[in-house]
Amino acid sequence: MTQLKKPIVFVISLLGISLLSTANISFASERRPTPNDVVVVQVPPVDQRELKCLADNIYYESRGESQNGKIAVAGVTLNRVSSNKFPENICSVVYQRTRSTCQFSWTCSRKRKPNPVAYEESFKIAEKVLTEEIDHSNIIGDNVMWYHADYVNPGWYNLRKVTKIGRHIFYRQK
Numbered sequence: 001m002t003q004l005k006k007p008i009v010f011v012i013s014l015l016g017i018s019l020l021s022t023a024n025i026s027f028a029s030e031r032r033p034t035p036n037d038v039v040v041v042q043v044p045p046v047d048q049r050e051l052k053c054l055a056d057n058i059y060y061e062s063r064g065e066s067q068n069g070k071i072a073v074a075g076v077t078l079n080r081v082s083s084n085k086f087p088e089n090i091c092s093v094v095y096q097r098t099r100s101t102c103q104f105s106w107t108c109s110r111k112r113k114p115n116p117v118a119y120e121e122s123f124k125i126a127e128k129v130l131t132e133e134i135d136h137s138n139i140i141g142d143n144v145m146w147y148h149a150d151y152v153n154p155g156w157y158n159l160r161k162v163t164k165i166g167r168h169i170f171y172r173q174k
């Protein structure tokens with residue numbers, strides 16, 4: 001059996017072919033794999049409810065932003081899921097309330113029916129972020145958990161400004 005150390009592993013999905021990771025892979029054949037060989041790795045399916053919550057949050061928080069702006073909003077959501085300071089799943093993070101304050105303002109107001117074309121873009125970004133086809137940490141980093149529009153001042157003096165993307169200013173703990 002041929003043992004490859006750290007081959008490149010690709011995922012073939014409806015989203016196309018993407019680099020997933022490197023790993024030790026054993027091949028049943030004695031033939032040494034060539035660069036043209038493709039290794040297909042089965043990825044667990046994305047939870048559709050979590051996907052919809054993330055897509056909704058991307059759409060309602062950043063529908064007028066660039067792709068990087070949308071990825072950054074998705075990144076804040078996922079960074080919160082990874083933190084022990086916030087709920088442990090996407091939908092709980094998106095709909096979290098502290099006292100009478102909604103963490104994401106759109107969840108406390110009436111939502112208009114989404115524009116189908118703009119929503120589809122948000123949905124695709126949510127899919128790609130959840131399947132790690134897009135790495136949100138390249139846009140905003142792993143510890144960025146807050147943002148606000150540049151036309152409001154929430155008085156977050158205890159947070160460190162990280163970046164501004166479009167109309168949103170992103171922060172992490174000092």
